[in-house]
Amino acid sequence: MFQISPKILSIALLVLGLSLSLLQVEAKKINRDAGHTHNGLLTPYSPGAFNMKMESKDEEILGKGNSVMKNLPADNDPEGKLGGKAICVQDIDAPKKAVWRQILDMDSYVGKVSKVKECNNYSVEP
Helix, strand or coil: CCCCCHHHHHHHHHHHHHHHHHHCCCCCCCCCCCCCCCCCCCCCCCCCCCCCCCCHHHHHHHHCCCCEEEEECCCCCCCCCCCCEEEEECCCCCCHHHHHHHHHCHHHCECCECCCCCCCCCCCCC
């Protein structure tokens, strides 16, 4: 069996470590304030009524206290090739103002919504 002396092994590891450190390339710093290099493929979201149909089976699901998930194509992509939107519908027995306050409280999503690690507004406008 081939034996390597500890001194040679130490020298080999030192040379390997030095070689790897010389190969490191300084990473280009990312400008987090810069916009995307593209204009996006989907049309921007605009508030308002959703263009979706609730069927009788959806009403039955809602009647049992469960939510209904719908996948909708993007406005400029009726065939759904680019992705689209996901909408969750659920009946909630609470005042409208309280519901919106919960939805818009982005800072509380971590811990309230499973698997969310971070959630912030890009900007808040009055």
